[in-house]
Amino acid sequence: MMEVKSEEKDESNERLWSWGAGTDGQLGNGQLQDEQIPQQLSLSSHSHIxxxxCGAAHVIALTSGGKVLSWGRGNSGQLGHGEVVSNMLYPKAVTSLDEHFITHVSAGWSHSGFVSDTGSLFTCGDGSFGQLGHGDYASHSSPIKVSFFVDQQVAGVACGMRHSLVLLKGCLLNQVYGFGSGKRGQLGVSKDRIKSINLPKVISGFEDVEIVGIAANGDHSAALSVDGHLFTWGRGFKGFEDSHIPQSLNSTLKFTKATLGWNHGLAMTGEGEVYMLGGNHLGVLSDLHSVCQANQLTDSREANLEKVPGLDGTKVTDIATGAEHSVLVTDNGEIKTWGWGEHGQLGLGDADDRTSPVTVRVGYDLDEAASTRVYCGSGFTFALTKF
Incomplete structure (x- = not known):
């Protein structure tokens, strides 16, 4: 996930819901089962989230006080609790980070990243592809500082399936780095095919652009520039070849946030419109070939961008993508989902797939909420609401 952020100061009254795949405890409700409708979680013991x-089956929560909680699958040490556990059913503090004020977190398939207010990067979990960035292929069950960036200021981290991206502060020439698995070009560090690297390497192509956000999921990578241009690299979206170096989307649209799934992505404009990249298999909204023919688009990278239908001009305020499902929030507080529904991750009371956005009922009038944010793991969904 990446976006141009605006700080939220309201911490008055929060509500957190989860639904979808839950057999690793990733829903945080103490159960090891899928849930097809939103389940409200108790926040009484947690400071303001x-x-x-959200990763494959684990979740990391960041509090307003810079503390970190995690839960769900922990078989690779991705929870950061100092031990390898099959699962953690409830949120538990990552105490080894207590002496740091954490400002940003990311969850990959089975690894995790944490950024402190002083610009330090910590990683833990599966390191078998070098995705932890420590110069080896070892795994760690506690967050370890990535020494490569000890003299630099890290602004953000994005964890994909088996690779990681890092964005630096105030460093226009060498802004974005990649490490981990690179077989589909997702590292963006070389035109040549790279199996994996275990130390961060700079991604070229951003010398004349200021990057403000990065995203990674599956074998995809993306970056967002300060003026709203979207760059993608790695595994090609439906019908298109892999790209080993960042490619700018040929569009006049200015994007403020972008998220990635396994076969698709979402991009949101400053006007609250949402567009979909790819959409292979279950995440597809309509037939891409017919859309391209109808629009008579000639540039393949522009042809792969499709406006999400059925919103009737409603402004969208947030977006999220799972492996094969998508979620958005409208400015009137509605949460809408579509795509793969096998585990109940659409929150609609069944396990059916949907090809267009459908409203989720959480039992509250979210129109009165000050803000609603949504987050997706591979097959599950969270919504965080502040009233």
């Missing part, structure tokens, strides 16, 4: 990051 400011954001979440």
């Amino acid at each position: 400011s954001s979440l990051a």
Whole structure:
């Protein structure tokens, strides 16, 4: 996930819901089962949650006080609790980070990343592809500082399936780095095919652009520039070849946020419109070939961008993508989902797939909420609401 952020100061009254795949405890409700409708979680013992990051089957929560909680699958040490556990059913503090004020977190398939207010990067979990960035292929069950960036200021981290991206502060020439698995070009560090690297390497192509956000999921990578241009690299979206170096989307649209799934992505404009990249298989909204023919688009990278239908001009305020499902929030507080529904991750009371956005009922009138943010793991969904 990446976006141009605006700080939220309201911590008055929060509500957190989860639904979808839950057999690893990733829903945080103490159960090891899928849930097809939103389940409200108790926040009484947690300080104010400011954001979440969801991986394959684990969740990382960041509090407004810079503390970190995690839960769900922990078989690779991705929870950061200092031990390898099959699962953690409830949120548990990552105490080894207590002496740091954490400002950003990211969750990959089975690894995790944490950024402190002093610009330090910590990683833990599966390191078998070099995705932890420590110069080896070892795994760690506690967050370890990435020494490569000890003299630099890290602004953000994005964890994909088996690779990681890092964005630096105030460093226009060498802004974005990649490490981990690179077989589909997702590292963006070389035109040549790279199996994996275990130390961060700079991604070229951003010398004349200021990057403000990065995203990674599956074998995809993306970056967002300060003026709203979207760059993608890695595994090609439906019908298109892999790209080993960042490619700018040929569009006049200015994007403020972009998220990636396994076969698709979402991009949101400053006007609250949402567009979909790819959409292979279950995440597809309509037939891409017919859309391209109808629009008579000649540039393949522009042809792969499709406006999400059925919103009738409603402004969208947030977006999220799972492996094969998508979620958005409208400015009137509605949460809408579509795509793969096998585990109940659409929150619609069944396990059916949907090809267009459908409203989720959480039992509250979210129109009165000050803000609603959504987050997706591979097959599950969270919504965080502040009233």
